[in-house]
Amino acid sequence: MSKKKIISNEQRESVIVRTISRIMIPFIQLFGLYVIIHGETSPGGGFQGGVIMGTSIILLAIVFDLEEAERRISRKSLTALMSFGLLIYSGIGVLDMLSGGKYLEYTKLPLPLPAHEISTLSMLGVEIGIGITVMAVIILLFFYMVGDQNAT
Amino acid sequence: MIQNFPILVVILPLITAFLIPLIGWWRKKYCLYISILSILSVFIISIYLLNSVMASGVVRYDLGGWEPPYGIEYVVDLLSIFMIILIAFISLVIAIYSKKSVEKELSDNIVAFYTLFMLLIAGLLGIVITGDLFNLYVFLEISSLTAYALIAVGEKRDALLASFNYLIIGTIAACFILLGIGFLYMVTGSLNIADLSAKLPEAYSLYPRVVLAAMIFFVVGLSIKMALFPLHTWLPNAYTHAPSVVSALIAALMTKVGAYMMIRIMFTVFGIHFVTEVIPVTSILSWVAAIAIIVGSINAIAQTDIKRMLAYSSVSQIGYIVLGIGLANSIGLTGGILHIINHAFMKGCLFLAVGAVIYQTGIRDIRDFQGIGKKMPYTMAAFSIAALSMVGVPPLCGFFSKWFLALGSIESGKWIFAVIILLSSLLNAGYFFRVLEKVWFGESPHEGVDEAPKSMLVPILILAAGCILLGIFVFIQSSFIKSIANTLL
Numbered sequence: 001m002s003k004k005k006i007i008s009n010e011q012r013e014s015v016i017v018r019t020i021s022r023i024m025i026p027f028i029q030l031f032g033l034y035v036i037i038h039g040e041t042s043p044g045g046g047f048q049g050g051v052i053m054g055t056s057i058i059l060l061a062i063v064f065d066l067e068e069a070e071r072r073i074s075r076k077s078l079t080a081l082m083s084f085g086l087l088i089y090s091g092i093g094v095l096d097m098l099s100g101g102k103y104l105e106y107t108k109l110p111l112p113l114p115a116h117e118i119s120t121l122s123m124l125g126v127e128i129g130i131g132i133t134v135m136a137v138i139i140l141l142f143f144y145m146v147g148d149q150n151a152t
Numbered sequence: 153m154i155q156n157f158p159i160l161v162v163i164l165p166l167i168t169a170f171l172i173p174l175i176g177w178w179r180k181k182y183c184l185y186i187s188i189l190s191i192l193s194v195f196i197i198s199i200y201l202l203n204s205v206m207a208s209g210v211v212r213y214d215l216g217g218w219e220p221p222y223g224i225e226y227v228v229d230l231l232s233i234f235m236i237i238l239i240a241f242i243s244l245v246i247a248i249y250s251k252k253s254v255e256k257e258l259s260d261n262i263v264a265f266y267t268l269f270m271l272l273i274a275g276l277l278g279i280v281i282t283g284d285l286f287n288l289y290v291f292l293e294i295s296s297l298t299a300y301a302l303i304a305v306g307e308k309r310d311a312l313l314a315s316f317n318y319l320i321i322g323t324i325a326a327c328f329i330l331l332g333i334g335f336l337y338m339v340t341g342s343l344n345i346a347d348l349s350a351k352l353p354e355a356y357s358l359y360p361r362v363v364l365a366a367m368i369f370f371v372v373g374l375s376i377k378m379a380l381f382p383l384h385t386w387l388p389n390a391y392t393h394a395p396s397v398v399s400a401l402i403a404a405l406m407t408k409v410g411a412y413m414m415i416r417i418m419f420t421v422f423g424i425h426f427v428t429e430v431i432p433v434t435s436i437l438s439w440v441a442a443i444a445i446i447v448g449s450i451n452a453i454a455q456t457d458i459k460r461m462l463a464y465s466s467v468s469q470i471g472y473i474v475l476g477i478g479l480a481n482s483i484g485l486t487g488g489i490l491h492i493i494n495h496a497f498m499k500g501c502l503f504l505a506v507g508a509v510i511y512q513t514g515i516r517d518i519r520d521f522q523g524i525g526k527k528m529p530y531t532m533a534a535f536s537i538a539a540l541s542m543v544g545v546p547p548l549c550g551f552f553s554k555w556f557l558a559l560g561s562i563e564s565g566k567w568i569f570a571v572i573i574l575l576s577s578l579l580n581a582g583y584f585f586r587v588l589e590k591v592w593f594g595e596s597p598h599e600g601v602d603e604a605p606k607s608m609l610v611p612i613l614i615l616a617a618g619c620i621l622l623g624i625f626v627f628i629q630s631s632f633i634k635s636i637a638n639t640l641l
Contacts, residue, residue, distance in 0.1 A: 079173050086170040090163060103159040105217035 021063040028056040032131075039127040040120060046127035050134025057139045066146055075143060081136040088129030092122055157197050158213040158226040161236060162278045162291075164190050164197075169270035176263030183266040184254075188247050191273065195240040202233050212283070220283075221347045227283030230636045234489070235280040235412050242404050242496050243273045249504055249611035250397045253511055257395045258305055265305065272298040272401070276409050285333050285343045285421070288413070292329065292377070295409070296322050299402055303394040314389035321376060321386045328373030335366035336421075349421050356426070364431060370417050371433055378410030380437075380474055381444030384467045388451075391463035396507025399459060403466055404500035408492045411473045415489070418477060419640040428480050438478025442572045444471030449579035453586075458506050458518050461583060462499065465542065468576060469495045475569060476557055484560025485637040490630060491553035494622060498538045498550055501615035505535035508604035508612060518587055523596025531604050532591050534616035539584040541619045544577045549622035552630065 032052035039045030061069035093104045101108025106122035107115040168190035176183045205211055211228040214220055228236075247269070258265050275295030282288050300322065304315035333343070339355040339362050342348045356363045372383070379387040387407075391399050418427045418434070427433045448468025455461040473495070476488015508531045509524060510516060525532040541548035554573050561569035603609065622629065 076177070080177070083170045083173045087167070090167050090170065093163065094167070097156045097159075102213070102217050103156060103163065103215055107217075 017063055021059055025056045025060060028059070029053055032056065032135075036127055036131040037124065040123040046130025047134050049127070050131040051138055053131065053135040054138030054142075057135075058142045061142065061146065066143065069139075070143065073139065075140065078136045078140045078143075081132050082140065085129045085131070085133030085136065088132070089126050092125050092129070096122075154200075156213075157201055158211060158228050158281060159215065160197055161194055161201070161281055162226075162274055164194055165270045165274035165277065169267050169274060172267045172270065173263055176266070180262050183263055184247070184251055187266050187270055188244065190270065191240060191244045191247055194273075194277065195237070195244055198233065198236045198240050201228050202237060205230060205233050221342055221344050224287050225283040225344055225346075226281050227346070228281060230632075230639060231412070231415065231489075232280050234493075234633070234636060235409070236277060238408070238493055238496055239273065239276050239280065239405055242500055243276075243401065245611040245614055246397060246401050246404070246500065246504070249400070249507075249608050251607045252605050253395070253397050253507055253608065256511060257307060257397075261305055265302070268298045268302050269401075271295075272302065276405055279409050280412055283345050285336065285345055285348065287343075289326070289330055289333055292413070293326060295406065296326060296377075299398075299406060302398045302402075303390050306393045306395050306398075308393060310389070311393035314386075314393045318386040318390045321383075325373045325376035328369045328376070332366045332369035332373060335362050335369065339363060339366075345416070345421055349423060352422065352426075356430070367422060367426075367431060367433065371414075371437070374410055374414045374417065375440075378407045378414065378470055378474075379467060380440060380470055381447050381467055382440075384444070384448075384470075387467060388460055388463040391466065391503075392457060392460045396503065396510055399462075400500050400503035400507060403462070403503050404496040407466065407470055408473075408496055411470070411477070411488075411492055414474070414477055415485075415640065424480060424641050434478045434480040436478075438475050438566070438569065441471040441474035441478055442569055444468060445475070445572055445576045446579070449576050449583070453579065453583045455583075456518055457516050458521070458587065459503070459516060461518065461587075462502055462506065465580070465583070466495075466499060468580075469499065469542075471576075472553065472557060472573075475573075476553075476560065479557070479560045479564055479566075479569075480641070481560055481564050482634065482637050482641060483556055483563055485641065486630060486634045487553050487556030487558075487560050489633045489636060490556055490626075493629070494541070494549040494553045494619075497615050497618045497622060498541050501534055501538035501612060501619060502542070504608070504612045504615065505531050505538070508608045511608065512604055513601050518590060521587060521590040522594035523591075524601070525591040526596050527601040528603050530609055531612055534612045535591070536588055537616045538619055539588060541623070543581045543584055547620070547623050549619050549626065552623060552626040556630070 032049045035044040035052055036046055036049030039049065057069055057073060060072065096105050096108055097103055099108050099110050106119040109118050109122065111118050111121070113121070168186055171186065172183050175186060201211060205228055212220070213226040215224045215226065218224070250269070254262060254265055272295050275291045275298060278291030279288055279295065282291060300315050300319045303318060304312050306314075336348060336352070337343055339359045340348050340351040342351060352363065376383045391403055394402065445468050448464050448466070448471060452461050452464035452468065455464060469491070472491045473488050476484050476491060479485065479488075509528065512528065513524070515521065537548065541550035544551045544554045554577065558570040558573050561567070561573070604612070
């Protein structure tokens with residue numbers, strides 16, 4: 001039995017929605033980055049920023065289609081990013097331990113900077129790690145939930 | 153690096169869990185080896201920690217260099233290190249066993265399986281090592297969520313339903329525990345267990361109702377998590393439909409960690425005076441436990457599926473542990489904690505042996521077990537040892553925890569519980585001898601069934617040997633556990 005599309009292609013291809021999304025997606029990602037980077041001093045952080053980054057790809061998948069989104073960023077690389085982000089986080093903790101401090105005791109890192117700046121930099125690293133993981137997980141969840149219906 | 157050992161216990165499995173997807177991409181079979189390596193190093197670290205706890209008392213570790221009442225603190229005391237070693241050892245044995253079983257039952261999901269497996273172990277280790285109440289909740293959620301997912305990967309569709317059922321009930325339990333933590337935080341302003349328990353008496357005199365509500369939330373939530381009758385309904389289906397490895401892991405460890413949390417919150421957070429005299433939670437719990445012991449055993453007799461029978465037997469055995477907590481005297485609590493380790497070995501061995509039979513023949517119905525003992529003698533010998541230990545045959549470990557529990561109930565003047573322990577031993581004998589009779593005396597209709605492969609057989613035999621050794625050398629651990637019980641009471 002052939003797959004029935006609920007929405008025809010002509011209805012899907014709304015020029016207005018597609019053009020606006022195409023313009024907006026880079027700005028959404030930029031805003032996501034902004035939220036991640038300002039995480040340690042102002043409201044925001046890795047989790048919120050990661051979700052915003054993730055929604056940009058989800059918007060792409062909704063407005064165009066799943067294949068287009070998966071062509072931009074594949075499931076395999078998302079899985080790798082998910083692990084990679086967490087490894088950044090725990091890796092910073094392990095580096096702190098290796099340089100003689102306790103787990104996540106940032107100030108012991110041997111960098112030629114004042115203690116509070118090392119702390120800020122480490123926190124930024126942690127936030128980036130969280131951001132990458134949250135983005136990858138949000139997109140993967142969407143891909144799996146939407147993809148399974150199309151699969152059969 | 154040595155000063156960082158308490159955190160490494162949690163961080164090593166956690167980092168391994170994140171590495172496995174990357175390694176699994178490259179070579180699938182390395183997932184198993186790196187998991188075993190990581191659990192083995194946790195085991196070695198925990199032996200070292202045991203030494204330093206025995207030598208110089210409680211080991212404390214504050215994360216990120218933040219001081220205890222404000223930052224998260226990890227506390228390794230006697231009870232924690234006891235649980236860490238138990239978790240590391242059992243999960244190591246099960247990881248070795250998992251090779252063949254996972255290859256057969258979950259061939260498509262090996263990478264995901266080991267990721268979840270390591271996360272579950274990290275969660276369980278985190279619960280027992282943390283000295284911070286909210287951190288305990290976070291680790292509880294990590295272990296619960298991974299357990300839901302691990303149950304759902306079972307072969308049949310029923311596993312999804314069982315997992316969903318557990319998800320709903322387990323989430324309600326987690327909400328109760330979170331509310332309990334929130335109430336305590338509201339009245340004391342602290343989440344650190346040591347700090348909180350010091351501030352609690354004053355808080356109780358100011359806000360008695362809030363503290364009582366927190367107590368009730370904790371007791372009900374933890375009872376659901378450890379499947380205490382009548383809140384056990386999620387357990388039989390979850391154990392029955394999960395893959396064999398997962399059944400063994402959660403049966404041996406998940407409910408035990410629930411029991412650990414119960415002990416920790418009752419005796420370390422609220423304190424013995426509060427739970428026995430201010431509000432008699434312990435005597436209520438001991439009655440509930442007595443009912444659980446009987447009801448679990450009777451339900452187990454009625455089952456035809458062997459995994460479901462073992463699951464109901466777990467309900468009854470959890471009753472023993474809670475009875476030990478409920479007696480709240482030194483000997484009774486010793487029996488309860490002793491039963492945590494004994495039951496982990498016995499039930500782990502039983503589930504692994506049944507998993508090996510299912511792996512070789514696919515049978516689960518007790519009536520089909522006829523003569524399987526002649527085909528798989530070593531597996532079934534281990535099964536029989538663990539089963540006899542469950543019944544409470546003297547040289548085996550199960551006898552001694554029941555003995556301590558009976559002594560404890562006599563000491564507190566509650567003879568009825570000793571009678572219940574005796575009665576339940578008879579019921580245990582009823583359902584286990586029914587299986588053993590089929591296994592050893594019967595003509596085997598199974599043609600061409602061989603002994604289980606070595607990688608499955610060795611873990612089963614290790615756990616069976618554990619049942620014997622823990623029984624013969626009971627005086628070593630019972631004196632150790634008695635000192636744990638005395639620090640708690």
